[in-house]
Amino acid sequence: MNQRVKVQAFKPANPTPQRPKRQLSVYRTAHCREDEIWSIADEYVTNRLPNKKPVLARGELKCKAVLEQDLVVDPDGDPHPLHSNIINWPEDEALREAKALELSRKAQLHLR
Amino acid sequence: MTLTVSAKTSLPLGSGKPQTPGRLDNYFIEEKRAIAHSREPESLGGWKKGLFDEAWSIAQECSVPGWDGDEAAKISEEALRRTLILIHTLPDFSPIPELVPAPEGEIAFEWNSGNDRTLSVTPKADRLVYAVYLGTNHSKCGKVPFEESWPWHEDILTILSRYFQDARFYLHTA
Numbered sequence: 001m002n003q004r005v006k007v008q009a010f011k012p013a014n015p016t017p018q019r020p021k022r023q024l025s026v027y028r029t030a031h032c033r034e035d036e037i038w039s040i041a042d043e044y045v046t047n048r049l050p051n052k053k054p055v056l057a058r059g060e061l062k063c064k065a066v067l068e069q070d071l072v073v074d075p076d077g078d079p080h081p082l083h084s085n086i087i088n089w090p091e092d093e094a095l096r097e098a099k100a101l102e103l104s105r106k107a108q109l110h111l112r
Numbered sequence: 113m114t115l116t117v118s119a120k121t122s123l124p125l126g127s128g129k130p131q132t133p134g135r136l137d138n139y140f141i142e143e144k145r146a147i148a149h150s151r152e153p154e155s156l157g158g159w160k161k162g163l164f165d166e167a168w169s170i171a172q173e174c175s176v177p178g179w180d181g182d183e184a185a186k187i188s189e190e191a192l193r194r195t196l197i198l199i200h201t202l203p204d205f206s207p208i209p210e211l212v213p214a215p216e217g218e219i220a221f222e223w224n225s226g227n228d229r230t231l232s233v234t235p236k237a238d239r240l241v242y243a244v245y246l247g248t249n250h251s252k253c254g255k256v257p258f259e260e261s262w263p264w265h266e267d268i269l270t271i272l273s274r275y276f277q278d279a280r281f282y283l284h285t286a
Binding site: 004005006007008009011012013014016019024025026027028029030037040041044045046047048049050051055057058059060061062063066073084086093094095097098100101102104105107109110 | 115116117118119176179180181182183185212213214215217220222224230251252
């Protein structure tokens with residue numbers, strides 16, 4: 001297995017009536033301890049998974065890498081004070097694939 | 113500032129067949145059998161069979177909306193069917209891809225080589241959306257037609273044959 005964060009982990013879901021703009025859910029963890037990060041993962045990711053399987057890995061990247069792709073980090077603080085959305089995704093699906101690929105290349109994989 | 117994203121999709125999503133076959137299983141089981149016993153070269157150690165099983169597992173695990181804990185679309189039977197066709201028709205020279213569930217409800221193909229090269233291909237109903245990084249100042253993205261009679265467009269096959277020929281060795285030794 002290749003130990004990298006996959007491209008698809010950085011792609012937003014399709015818009016829905018409830019969420020008309022594409023957004024990728026992230027957490028601002030620069031000042032968090034490891035156990036705090038995994039705690040957020042358990043509470044706000046695992047608990048929302050249909051199968052409740054624990055999160056086994058995460059990807060980290062600098063905010064600068066997001067901005068370099070002309071994307072925007074929107075700190076909405078919902079459902080957690082550190083929660084943000086990466087927004088401003090292009091309509092062109094090939095460009096979204098390319099931006100997700102660039103983010104994945106800049107990300108570091110952390111295994112639990 | 114450091115951003116963290118759940119990297120669930122970078123890890124295997126279970127393995128093997130489900131214990132209780134459901135509608136999705138019945139729909140594809142004959143096709144899967146037929147494809148699994150098709151022209152896969154013995155010398156490749158059964159890697160296409162492994163991919164079929166993996167696609168099957170991903171489709172099962174991601175068959176409900178929100179499988180990523182967020183707003184991901186479910187992976188449909190049609191999306192699984194496209195994936196099986198693409199696995200079946202991968203040419204013998206192809207490096208082994210990794211299959212990854214995509215939040216739009218597809219199963220994407222990803223290749224990484226030891227030379228820091230990455231190719232990602234997301235199948236859609238009538239097209240393949242791809243992006244590739246081949247080095248500094250050398251990347252591209254695009255869309256090519258997807259047709260069942262000729263699933264892999266020559267643009268993608270050219271990239272695979274020219275830039276990813278070490279990927280099979282790399283993946284086996286990583």
